[in-house]
Amino acid sequence: MINFTLFGREMKGSVKLLAVFAAVLTMYIACIIYLYDPETMEMLDSFTKAMPELMAAVGMTPGAASLLGFMISYLYGFIMLVIPMIFIIIRSISLVAKYVDRGSMVYLVSAPVKRSTIAITQVLSLICGIFILVLYGTVVEIVFAQALFPDQIVISELLSLNLGLFALHIFIGSVCFLCSCAFSDLKLASGFGAGIPILMYIFQMLANMGGSVENFKYLTFFTLFDPEGLVSNEPSALISALVLLIGSLILYAVSVAVFSKKDLHI
Amino acid sequence: MDAIRAENLKRDYGDGKGVFDVSFSVPQGEAFGFLGPNGAGKTTVIRHLMGFIRPKGGKCAVCGMDCWEKRELVQGKVGYIPGEISFFDDMTGGEFLKFIGKYRKIGSLSKQKELIDRFELDTKSKIKKMSKGTKQKVGIVSAFMADPEVLILDEPTGGLDPLMQSRFIDLVNEEKSAGKTIFLSSHMFEEVERTCDRIGIIRRGHLVAVDSVHELRKRHIRTYSVQLDSQEEASSFARDFGGSADGCTVKVSSKPSLEEIFMNYYGGEYHD
Incomplete structure (x- = not known):
């Protein structure tokens, strides 16, 4: 089902990128948690009151009373969405489309290894990368939160929040991976693979601004990630996360089938 | 049993490009030369044999196994040198050969060592910085090191200097006397003449002649x-x-x- 030699190579290929993005996450998480302070909160709240549309666009809503609420407002609207998303886009394109475009896919498919095995191995290495990044973010969050404000967050709430986040990123991964398998041309693969998630995120930003553009929330899968709902264990939020997971399973299965059946002009 | 067999292979890319009703067979232990200029359809035929593309008409088989349906079994029997070689740029030649050895689960690496020595391949330099000839050597080693029954070689001597070309021809002849089947595509007449028993000539996607070198000369x-x-x-x-x-x-x-x-x-x- 999977080829461990290839898996090892791909995980090695993710390491540098993971290190860079982990560093960015660390910096942001540390800064935001450090900023948590009733007084600064008042200041940020005044920002959100003065220019609500702009702040809402990047997911910052007023009235985050608890530390976790504060983190949701200032981390889960932008940093925790976009940083893993960039990692996912870069990796999914290089896992298949780049090999096909460069021609080095020849050496993977001219060996006695099934194409489905190759595709499943690549999916698994992508998911492992996402898992490592989200897990790392979770650990950093817990470490900084406990160090600066002991016992201010409930760990189980943070875990269910980040499991939902993991489901979202797995889904984004499946969209990008499908593009990587479907298009043999690197330009098309990266155009769609990066374009779709970025467009969805822009829709999400528009929807967050509220008013007449709020209906954009029906056009983006980011709506299925509901941080407040996940923290308070609302059934609708859990169902949304499940929908993301099932959707991603379907898209990964389609990707593997597409890659197995496609003509490779390499 | 024929080691390689193509029956009415068809793939139309439009504009007269593609391959049209190409049929031939290569018995086990034979070296078959496949000659034609650029764009005649040599690589398209080879892509079919390797199971990279599905035939639009007709079929082809290696060792009696359909090249598309059973491609992972076919590829277990085949060593392949692609016409346009592209490896993983981030590796050195040695790392790449080691990767392929593990990826294909090749047990013995003695053949790999022997080939590296024979072609005086420097395994320590990065693939990105290699010359075309050195890359070609890496491609040759990786195709022959698994000691496959069938060798499909797409313009294999491009970039090699004359000394290495003649070493390559010696290698092909040795493999042939060891009972291996060889399918060698080329526009280099000399290497085909010096290695192959029979030659197929392809023009604009049509196989215009298949005959022994001797008969063709006569x-x-x-x-x-x-x-x-x-x-x-x-x-x-x-x-x-x-x-x-x-x-x-x-x-x-x-x-x-x-x-x-x-x-x-x-x-x-x-x-x-």
Whole structure:
């Protein structure tokens, strides 16, 4: 089902990128948690009151009373969405489309290894990368939160929040991976693979601004990630996360089938 | 059993490009040369044999197994040198060969070592910085190191210097005497002539001739009778031009190279 030699190579290929993005996450998480302070909160709240549309666009809503609420407002609207998303886009394109475009896919498919095995191995290495990044973010969050404000967050709430986040990123991964398998041309693969998630995120930003553009929330899968709902264990939020997971399973299965059946002009 | 067999293979890319009703078979232990200019359809046929693309019509098989349906079994029997070589740029030659060895689960690496020595391959340099010839050597080692039954070689000597080219020809001949089947695509007449038993000539997607090198030569040899003034002149003429003298008459034959034979099929349209 999977080829461990290839898996090892791909995980090695993710390491540098993971290190860079982990560093960015660390910096942001540390800064935001450090900023948590009733007084600064008042200041940020005044920002959100003065220019609500702009702040809402990047997911910052007023009235985050608890530390976790504060983190949701200032981390889960932008940093925790976009940083893993960039990692996912870069990796999914290089896992298949780049090999096909460069021609080095020849050496993977001219060996006695099934194409489905190759595709499943690549999916698994992508998911492992996402898992490592989200897990790392979770650990950093817990470490900084406990160090600066002991016992201010409930760990189980943070875990269910980040499991939902993991489901979202797995889904984004499946969209990008499908593009990587479907298009043999690197330009098309990266155009769609990066374009779709970025467009969805822009829709999400528009929807967050509220008013007449709020209906954009029906056009983006980011709506299925509901941080407040996940923290308070609302059934609708859990169902949304499940929908993301099932959707991603379907898209990964389609990707593997597409890659197995496609003509490779390499 | 035929090691390689193609029946009415068809793939139309439009504009006269593609392959059309290509049929041939290569028995086990034979070296088959596949000649044609760029764009004639050589690589398209090879992509079918490797199971990279599905035939739009007809079928092809290696060792009796369908090249598309059973491609991972076929690939277990085949060593392949692609026409355009591209490895993983981030690796050194040695790392890449090690990766392929593990990826294909090749048990013994003795053949790999022997090939690296034979082609004087520097395994320590990064693939990104390699010359075309060095990359070609890496491609040769990785195709032969698993000791496959069938070798599919797409213009394998591109970029090699004459010394390495002749070492490669020796290698192919050794593999042939070891009972391996070889399918060698080329526009280099010399390597095909020196290695192959039979030759197929492809033009604009159509296989225009399949014959043994000997037969192809025979068919295109022209014989002339030349009358000389004296017997002395006749004997020196015969000596200079490789003919046979009989009195004042000398019989000389043309010895066409494969290139000339090839040009006969293409005529003036060679550069189409």
